[in-house]
Amino acid sequence: MLSIVFTSDYEIHGNGDGCPYELMVEPTERMLKQFEEYGAKLTIMADIAEILKFKEHAEQHGRDDFHYQRIADQLRDAIRRGHDVQLHIHASYFNARYEGGRWEQDWSEYNFAGLPAARIKEVVRIGKEYLESLLQPVDRNYRCDVFRAANWAVSPSRNVVRALVENDIRIDTSVFKYGRRAGIVSFDYTHAHSELLPWLVDEDDICRRNKSGKLIEVPIYCERRWIGAFLTRNRVQRAMMSRAHKLTNAKAGTSGPGYGASRGGLLRKLPALAKRHAWKADFNQCTGRQLIGALNRAAAAHDRNGEYLPFVLIGHSKLYSPHNESSLRPFLHYVTSNPERFRHSTFRSMGSAPA
Numbered sequence: 001m002l003s004i005v006f007t008s009d010y011e012i013h014g015n016g017d018g019c020p021y022e023l024m025v026e027p028t029e030r031m032l033k034q035f036e037e038y039g040a041k042l043t044i045m046a047d048i049a050e051i052l053k054f055k056e057h058a059e060q061h062g063r064d065d066f067h068y069q070r071i072a073d074q075l076r077d078a079i080r081r082g083h084d085v086q087l088h089i090h091a092s093y094f095n096a097r098y099e100g101g102r103w104e105q106d107w108s109e110y111n112f113a114g115l116p117a118a119r120i121k122e123v124v125r126i127g128k129e130y131l132e133s134l135l136q137p138v139d140r141n142y143r144c145d146v147f148r149a150a151n152w153a154v155s156p157s158r159n160v161v162r163a164l165v166e167n168d169i170r171i172d173t174s175v176f177k178y179g180r181r182a183g184i185v186s187f188d189y190t191h192a193h194s195e196l197l198p199w200l201v202d203e204d205d206i207c208r209r210n211k212s213g214k215l216i217e218v219p220i221y222c223e224r225r226w227i228g229a230f231l232t233r234n235r236v237q238r239a240m241m242s243r244a245h246k247l248t249n250a251k252a253g254t255s256g257p258g259y260g261a262s263r264g265g266l267l268r269k270l271p272a273l274a275k276r277h278a279w280k281a282d283f284n285q286c287t288g289r290q291l292i293g294a295l296n297r298a299a300a301a302h303d304r305n306g307e308y309l310p311f312v313l314i315g316h317s318k319l320y321s322p323h324n325e326s327s328l329r330p331f332l333h334y335v336t337s338n339p340e341r342f343r344h345s346t347f348r349s350m351g352s353a354p355a
Contacts, residue, residue, distance in 0.1 A: 002299055002311040003345035004335050006040060006283065007173065007220075009088055009148070009316045011047040015247040016096065016103035018318065020054060021067040025074050027320035032078060034325055038332040040344040043084040044317075045148045046075060048127035049093035050103075057098065072134060079138045084346040086146035087127045087169070091115060094123065111185045112153040113160050121163040128167050145170040146347045152179065155187040157206040165214045171198075171347055172215055173312055175206060176222040178278040195222050196298050196309060218347065220314045221298060225279035232287050281311070284319035288330035295334075299341060308343065 008031065012018040028044065035042050054066035075085050091112050092105035109115060115123075124147065131144040147169045154160045154174045164172060177192040192207040193199040200213030279286075281294055295311060302309055335342045 001304070001306060001308045001340075002295065002302075002342050003308045003349070004040070004295075004342055005043060005218075005310050005312045005345055005347060006035065007043045007045050007086075007148070007312060007314050008320075009045045009047065009314070011050055011088070011090065011316070011318065012103075013318065016093075016105055017101060019067075020050075021070060023318035025067060025070045028074060028078075028317045030325060031315075031317065031320050032081065032083060034328070035083075035332070035344075036081070038336045038344070040332055040335070041083050041346045042078070043086055043146070043346050044075065044078055045088035046085055046131065047088045047090050047093070047150070048130055049090050049096075049123070052126070052130060053093050053096055053103065075131075075134060076138045079135050079142060084146075084348050085131060085135060085144075086148070086347065087124070087131060087144050088148045088150065089123055089127055090150040091119075091123050092150075094126075107184075110151075112149045112151070113155055113157070113185075113187075114153070115159070117159040117163065120159050121166055124163050124167045124169065128169070143168075147172050147174070149174045151181075151185040152176065152187060152189075153185045154206050155189070157201070158204055161201060161203045161206060161215050170216060171218050172201070172206070173218045173220060173347070175217055176220040176278060176280050176314075178222055178224050178276075179280075180278070192219060193217070195219060196302055196311065198310065218310050218312055220312050221281040221294065223279050223294060223297070224276035226276055229279050229290065230277070230285075232285060232290070281313040283313045283315045283328055283331070284324055288327050288332075288334075291328075291331040292334050295331075295342070308345070310345070310347075311342075 008028065010024050010028065012020055012023050032042060051068070051071055054068040054071065057066055058064040058068045078085055089112060091109040092107060093103065094109065095106035096103040112120070128144040132142065135142045145168060147164055149160070152174045154172060175189050175192050177189055177195040179187065179189040181187055189207055193209045196219065198216050198218045199209040200211060201215050201217045202208040202210035202213060206217060281291060283291065298311055335344065
């Protein structure tokens with residue numbers, strides 16, 4: 001049996017532009033309302049570095065240009081309504097400056113896993129303390145104990161795992177099996193312990209299971225799929241948005257968030273098209289029918305005789321378009337219509353250790 005855990009990264013565009021109300025608050029409110037129709041729960045992965053920067057701007061200028069108060073109110077309201085809020089960090093925003101209509105980030109802090117150990121520990125502490133101070137007045141039992149790194153950057157692992165454990169973070173949910181990237185941010189999760197089963201992580205390699213580990217990895221569900229599985233209207237919209245808000249790191253001489261893409265023309269790209277690629281359970285980019293198929297494959301592969309296992313989906317508030325809302329409806333209906341096989345859940349309802 002599977003527990004369906006929806007996670008939504010709560011942030012503006014990666015290049016630092018965009019209105020937080022339009023990209024975070026408004027789509028998240030639509031998401032919360034739709035999920036509540038089906039008894040589903042949302043875990044908002046709140047980018048604390050951005051939010052604190054919006055707060056600082058309002059305090060310094062006396063104008064809430066970036067809708068900090070609406071953001072804070074929405075996070076409190078989500079907890080009040082039985083949803084969850086956990087920690088997401090784009091560390092490059094902590095030292096960002098607002099110039100030329102966008103937030104110019106500190107590119108030296110873009111790769112979270114590459115930061116010095118003391119800095120990783122510090123920013124996790126800042127994020128955890130902020131969320132708990134904001135949300136415990138609403139729910140005294142609230143704890144910030146789940147983390148997702150920006151750009152899934154938790155490799156190399158040692159400093160990240162230690163910082164999370166020392167800050168009493170119980171769960172990381174950054175890894176997706178088969179995922180690989182080379183560039184400003186680099187990782188290889190091909191050999192992660194599982195595409196679905198949580199595991200106690202080895203401090204030296206978050207992909208490796210260690211029964212003595214102190215941090216649980218709850219991976220984003222992922223499969224290896226042919227390129228045709230990626231051809232959806234939602235993905236086309238995402239590609240168009242990414243192109244319109246392209247991240248350019250002039251200092252590193254790289255465009256885009258570290259994909260290391262080739263510019264050698266179609267012939268050089270043909271081998272990649274013939275391979276299987278990491279297909280995450282992304283509720284913004286997959287169709288409802290695709291997600292139903294993935295859910296059933298996961299259930300068949302991991303039948304645990306009535307024990308619930310987390311099926312983690314990822315999304316982004318900024319991508320929650322009206323079409324996405326419509327395409328997700330069949331999946332929500334399917335889960336709700338099969339209570340003997342599936343249930344809606346959050347990380348807060350999980351036990352303290354994986355099976």
